[in-house]
Amino acid sequence: MSGYNFAYLDEQTKRMIRRAILKAVAIPGYQVPFGSREMPLSYGWGTGGLQVTASVIGPDDVLKVIDQGADDTTNAVSIRRFFARTTGVATTRRTDEATLIQTRHRIPETPLREGQIIVFQVPIPEPLRWLEPREAETRKMHALEEYGIMHVRLYEDITLHGRVATSYDYPVRVNGRYVMRPSPIPKFDNPKLDRSPALLLFGAGREKRIYAVPPYTPVRSLDFEDHPFTIETWEQACGLCGSRESFLDEIIVDDKGGRLFVCSDTDHCERRRDRTR
Amino acid sequence: MTSRGPAAIDVRNLAKSFTLHNQGGVTLPVLRRLCLHVSAGECVVLSDPSGAGKSTLLRAIYGNYKPQSGEILVRHGDRMVDVVSAEPRQILDVRRRTMGYVSQFLRVIPRVPAVLVVAEPLRALGVGRAEAIERAQAILARLRIPERLWELSPVTFSGGEQQRVNVARGFIAGHPILLLDEPTASLDAASRALVVQLVHEARQRGTALLGTFHDTDVRERVATRVVSLSDAEAA
Amino acid sequence: MTAHALLTVRGLTKRYGDRVGCLDVGFDLWSGEVLGVVGESGSGKTTVLHCLSGRLEPTAGSTAFLQRDGSVVDILRLPEAARRRLARTDWALVQQNPRDGLRMAVSAGANVGERIMAVGARHYGQIRGQALDWLTQVEIPRERIDDLPGTFSGGMLQRLQIARCLVTRPRLVFMDEPTGGLDVSVQARLLDLLRGLVADLGLSAIVVTHDLAVARLLAHRLLVMRGGEIVESGLTDQVLDDPQHPYTQLLVSSVLQP
Numbered sequence: 001m002s003g004y005n006f007a008y009l010d011e012q013t014k015r016m017i018r019r020a021i022l023k024a025v026a027i028p029g030y031q032v033p034f035g036s037r038e039m040p041l042s043y044g045w046g047t048g049g050l051q052v053t054a055s056v057i058g059p060d061d062v063l064k065v066i067d068q069g070a071d072d073t074t075n076a077v078s079i080r081r082f083f084a085r086t087t088g089v090a091t092t093r094r095t096d097e098a099t100l101i102q103t104r105h106r107i108p109e110t111p112l113r114e115g116q117i118i119v120f121q122v123p124i125p126e127p128l129r130w131l132e133p134r135e136a137e138t139r140k141m142h143a144l145e146e147y148g149i150m151h152v153r154l155y156e157d158i159t160l161h162g163r164v165a166t167s168y169d170y171p172v173r174v175n176g177r178y179v180m181r182p183s184p185i186p187k188f189d190n191p192k193l194d195r196s197p198a199l200l201l202f203g204a205g206r207e208k209r210i211y212a213v214p215p216y217t218p219v220r221s222l223d224f225e226d227h228p229f230t231i232e233t234w235e236q237a238c239g240l241c242g243s244r245e246s247f248l249d250e251i252i253v254d255d256k257g258g259r260l261f262v263c264s265d266t267d268h269c270e271r272r273r274d275r276t277r
Numbered sequence: 278m279t280s281r282g283p284a285a286i287d288v289r290n291l292a293k294s295f296t297l298h299n300q301g302g303v304t305l306p307v308l309r310r311l312c313l314h315v316s317a318g319e320c321v322v323l324s325d326p327s328g329a330g331k332s333t334l335l336r337a338i339y340g341n342y343k344p345q346s347g348e349i350l351v352r353h354g355d356r357m358v359d360v361v362s363a364e365p366r367q368i369l370d371v372r373r374r375t376m377g378y379v380s381q382f383l384r385v386i387p388r389v390p391a392v393l394v395v396a397e398p399l400r401a402l403g404v405g406r407a408e409a410i411e412r413a414q415a416i417l418a419r420l421r422i423p424e425r426l427w428e429l430s431p432v433t434f435s436g437g438e439q440q441r442v443n444v445a446r447g448f449i450a451g452h453p454i455l456l457l458d459e460p461t462a463s464l465d466a467a468s469r470a471l472v473v474q475l476v477h478e479a480r481q482r483g484t485a486l487l488g489t490f491h492d493t494d495v496r497e498r499v500a501t502r503v504v505s506l507s508d509a510e511a512a
Numbered sequence: 513m514t515a516h517a518l519l520t521v522r523g524l525t526k527r528y529g530d531r532v533g534c535l536d537v538g539f540d541l542w543s544g545e546v547l548g549v550v551g552e553s554g555s556g557k558t559t560v561l562h563c564l565s566g567r568l569e570p571t572a573g574s575t576a577f578l579q580r581d582g583s584v585v586d587i588l589r590l591p592e593a594a595r596r597r598l599a600r601t602d603w604a605l606v607q608q609n610p611r612d613g614l615r616m617a618v619s620a621g622a623n624v625g626e627r628i629m630a631v632g633a634r635h636y637g638q639i640r641g642q643a644l645d646w647l648t649q650v651e652i653p654r655e656r657i658d659d660l661p662g663t664f665s666g667g668m669l670q671r672l673q674i675a676r677c678l679v680t681r682p683r684l685v686f687m688d689e690p691t692g693g694l695d696v697s698v699q700a701r702l703l704d705l706l707r708g709l710v711a712d713l714g715l716s717a718i719v720v721t722h723d724l725a726v727a728r729l730l731a732h733r734l735l736v737m738r739g740g741e742i743v744e745s746g747l748t749d750q751v752l753d754d755p756q757h758p759y760t761q762l763l764v765s766s767v768l769q770p
Contacts, residue, residue, distance in 0.1 A: 131617065144593045146600075148630025152615075152622045155629065158636055159619055159658050224636040298758030299765065340747060342754040365733045365747040366542050386729065387700045400711070 007054040008086045013037055017055035017210070021201060024212035029174030030142070031125050036208040046079060046104055047205030049121035053102045056117060056201070057083065062090045064098035069106035069247070069264035076104075093267050105168075107189040109246045109268040112198035114215060120183040122204040125211065127171045127181045147179050150222055158227055167232070173220045174213055182219075188231045188247045193219040236261040241272035284352065285454050285485030286315040286338060288509075291347035291361075293330070293337055307333045311347070311510045313487075317453065320476055320486040322500040329506050331489040332381075335456045338487070339378050340368040351376060351454060373401050376454040379447030379488075381462050383439040385432050391442050392417065392427040398450040416445045420471055436463040448475050455479060457488030461495050473498045516578050518543045518716050519684060524573035526559050532740040533559035537573070539735060539745065543683070546710055546717045548731030548748060550724060550763070556740035557720045558688065563588075564718070565605050565686050566595050580683070600627055604677035608689040610669035613676070614661050620647065620672055621657040627680045646675040650705060667698035671705065678709065685717040691726055703729050724767050728752055736760045 005011065013035070020034040039047040057063065063083055067076040071093040079102060080091050092098050095110035104121045112118060128138040131149045141147070150171055157164045170187040174180050182193055183202060193200065193213065200213040213219060223229040237244045239260040246268055248261040263269035291313075294306040307330040315321045323331040336342040338349050340360050349360040353375045360368060372378075377398070386394075395413035400406065417427055420441040426434065431442050440463050447455065457476075461469045469492065476499045479486060490496040496503070517540040526533035534556035541547050549557040562568040564575070564587065576584045580602060587595065599605070607613040614623050624643040625633070633639050644654050650671040652664075661669055670690065677685065690706065691699040707730060709715060719730050727734055727748060734751045736744040736759065744757040755761045 131615065140592075140596075144596055146596070146630060148600075148626050149615075151629040151634070152618055152626050155622050155625060155636060155639065156618055159621065159640075224639075225634050226637050295754075296756075298761050336753070341749050343746070343750055343756060366545060368747055369732055386704070388704050 004086055006059075006087055007057050007083065008039075009037065009051065009054045013051075014055045017051055020210045021052065021055065021212060024201070024210050025199070025214045027178070028213050028217050029172075029178030029180040029211060031209040031211045033208055034210050036205045039205065040082070041079075043206040044123065045075065046102075046121040048203030048207075048210070049102050049104070049119050049205075050079065050082075050203075051205060052119045052201050052203035052210060053083065053100065054086075056119075057087055057089060057100055059087070059089060061100045062092050062098050064092050064095060064101045064267075065103075066101070066106060066108065066265075066267075067104045069108070069249075070266040072266065094271075095265075095267050105184050105186075106247070106264055107185055107192045109263070109265045112192075112196055114197040116198040118198055118200055120185070120200065120202045122181070122183045122202050122209070123206070125181060125202070125204040125207050125209040127179050142178060145177070147173075150179055151224070154222060154224060154227070158224070164223065164227060164229075170229075171222050173222060175217050175219075179222070180211060180213075180219075186232060186247055187221065187229070190219075190221045190229070191231065195219070234261060238263045238269060238272075241269045241276070243269065243272055283317055284314055284350075284357075285317050286313070286352075286487060287348075287350040287357070288313040288334075288338070289348040289350070291334070291337065291344050291349060293333055293342060293344045308337070308344070308506070309510045311506065313504065313509045315454075315485045315487050317352075317483045317485050318480055319501045320480055320488070320499050321502045321504055322496050323487070323489045323506060324496075324503045325506050331506065332458050334506065335378070335458050335487065335489070339376065339456055340372070373398075375452055376456065377447045377450060377452035378456045379444055379458065379460045381440075381459045383431060383443040385430065385439070387432055388430055390428045391422065391431050391434070394431060394442055395445045395449055398446060398452075402450060412449060413445070416449050417442070420445055420468065437465065437468065440464055441468060444472055444475070448479065451479075451482060451484070453484055455484055455486045455488075457486060457490075459489055459491055461490060461492055469495050516584070517541060517576075518545075518578050520576040521564070522574050524560060524563055524575075525571045526556075526563055526568060527571045532556075533568075534563070534737075535740045537735075537737075537742055539742075541684070541716055541718065543716055544714050545733060546715070546719060546731045548727035548734045549718060549720045549737060550722065550727050550734055551737035552722055552763070554739070555737040557722075557735075557737045559740070560737070561686055561688055561718065561720045565603070566599065577684075600630060601680050602682050602684065604680075604682040604685045606670075606674055606677055606685060606687040606690050608692045610666070610673040611661075613673040614669065616661050619658045619660060620652070620664070623661065623672060623676045624679055627676065631680065642679065643675075646679055647672075649709070650675045651701070665698075667694055667702060670694065670702060674705070674709070678713070678715075681713065683716060685715050687717060687719040687721075689721055689723075690719065691721075691723065699726075706730055724752060724764065736763065 017034055020032045024032045039050050041047050065076045065080040067073045084091055095108040101118045126138055128141055132138050154164050168186045169181050169184040170190055172180055172182055195216050195218060197215050199215055202211045221229040234248050240262050243263055246263040246265055249264045251260045251262055253260050289312055291308055291311040293308040294304050296304045325331055333342060337344050344361050350357040353371050358371055392410055392413045396409040399409035422441055431439050444460055461472050473495060519541040522538045524537040525535050537560050551557045563570040575587050577587045578584055621643040624646050625639040647654055647657055652668055652671055691702055721727055731748045734748045735742050738759045744751055744760045752764055755764050
């Protein structure tokens with residue numbers, strides 16, 4: 001595509017972002033500020049993820065882009081096409097074939113492997129923001145490991161609802177040190193963060209923060225001893241492939257209230273159906 | 278001058294005056310180079326008329342007034358402590374373990390019931406709450422404070438009732454030194470007799486008592502020695 | 513008597529250009545003692561409190577604080593991380609306006625439990641149990657544990673703040689006008705509570721107040737301040753019953769007796 005650098009961003013910007021990524025990888029879970037650039041996408045639509053992907057993508061990469069687990073929603077299609085046009089790299093829907101995955105709100109069901117990079121789109125990176133509006137103060141709290149209020153949050157949940165009601169963007173402790181928001185993935189996906197063989201990168205464009213979890217890093221969801229962390233379960237199986245292990249979306253299929261539960265991860269569901277055919 | 282036992286209070290050359298800075302800086306000398314000695318088992322009574330400085334002396338010994346010069350040695354455990362030069366926390370320790378004080382007026386803390394007011398000196402000594410309350414009830418009963426008043430704050434008590442609470446609080450812990458400042462003021466004859474009994478029992482235990490008694494009858498019954506301040510002050 | 517004071521302060525001075533907030537303030541605080549710092553507005557008593565609790569940086573001065581492990585630190589020279597940690601565990605500051613010392617957006621139970629969660633408590637049932645115990649100790653009805661502090665009265669808010677502060681059993685408590693702004697009957701109740709807690713828990717405290725009646729009730733010793741300096745110090749009842757310094761005499765004689 002003429003007039004644009006490879007992957008849209010100029011090399012100086014990529015270098016700046018890569019430096020931020022290196023620092024983030026060196027301090028797992030720590031939010032690194034970076035000079036977020038204007039992207040051809042509004043804030044709130046994945047500019048952070050876009051910039052991280054643009055900084056690490058190379059000509060030999062194979063890119064997969066998903067939104068809520070699906071490769072074929074509007075946003076996933078737009079972003080995938082953007083990179084196809086500005087880099088010419090191969091794209092895929094298959095998790096096991098991708099070297100680089102950009103995602104909004106899900107981690108693929110297919111286990112990731114060493115050598116893969118997954119980039120998360122993050123709206124609000126700061127886990128302490130719910131009770132502490134001052135940036136200067138939250139930075140200090142992270143620096144001094146003052147995380148009391150994170151458990152206050154869980155305590156309040158249990159008090160109000162009888163259980164921890166947070167069901168997505170569930171806070172985690174990375175490498176026993178920093179508390180992090182894993183982006184609005186369902187808590188169902190939190191266990192996949194723990195000691196993943198892949199490199200996890202997180203980009204928040206509007207808030208101008210990058211953070212990372214290097215491969216094989218312990219990631220623990222916060223909980224109480226007597227209210228341990230649990231993931232969602234469904235009574236139903238996927239209506240298309242029969243899976244009982246994947247995260248299911250509930251879809252309304254007609255105007256009489258008919259509904260269907262299907263895998264949110266479209267690639268996973270499709271391949272299961274391929275295998276049974 | 279015969280002493281029964283070792284010196285419990287030894288006042289040496291005590292000088293106390295009051296300077297009223299906000300009234301022209303006038304200075305009122307009250308005690309001049311006063312010496313006094315009280316032994317265990319004695320009940321020394323100060324005989325001067327009012328205004329002579331009897332309360333001042335008692336308060337100075339208790340650490341409530343600050344002398345200008347001199348020493349006030351009190352036997353605290355196995356040592357003599359000079360109240361004049363002691364650190365505040367030492368004085369508090371002396372008050373807690375060694376020296377009791379019965380004043381003319383009960384300083385009332387609004388919500389505290391009488392039984393807890395009386396039990397407090399025992400609690401300060403580490404006595405358990407249940408036992409302290411039991412003993413407080415016993416001495417209140419002895420001083421004829423009706424049981425229905427025990428759980429009430431002394432704020433609404435009569436003068437005589439308040440004073441008896443004061444007396445109970447002063448005597449309950451069995452301190453080796455007791456300072457009594459008109460303990461029988463506003464008491465009727467029967468109550469005065471009870472106080473006399475308490476003084477005698479304290480003396481039997483070896484307590485050193487120093488006090489003032491307005492009532493000549495009580496004075497005669499409790500005093501082992503009568504002292505006048507002017508006699509005790511060196512010329 | 514312990515050999516070393518819990519807190520020693522020497523030469524504490526805070527200047528604002530030519531003005532003096534406090535000048536050459538020094539004292540020792542021993543374990544189990546309550547030290548009252550009294551004075552009128554502008555006396556410097558609050559300045560002393562702010563310098564010691566970390567809110568203000570003093571111009572000069574040194575301290576020695578005896579920590580739980582027996583070591584001694586100068587709290588004025590601690591790095592911020594250490595000072596903040598101390599402020600959450602071994603110290604407490606009861607603020608004049610309880611809303612400044614509470615999280616109004618979370619429940620009473622969460623307010624009380626926060627500090628123990630901050631030092632690692634991870635059992636919801638036990639945290640809640642401790643919170644209930646403390647609410648009982650400060651005479652807040654147990655069924656209010658899940659209520660937001662915004663629904664509490666002034667006196668109850670102050671008692672909630674005290675519970676929040678004491679839950680980690682701090683060895684040194686700073687109190688800034690703890691009864692300020694409260695109705696008289698509410699004050700009385702709060703003072704009773706504080707007296708009881710000081711006695712039962714063996715707290716050491718520095719209580720800043722302009723109210724001599726509060727000082728008499730709570731403090732073992734007093735520092736009288738005026739114009740930034742200590743003009744008199746001693747046993748509470750001695751300073752109030754036999755004041756030596758002209759200013760102390762003025763202060764004591766100015767108190768109205770109802």
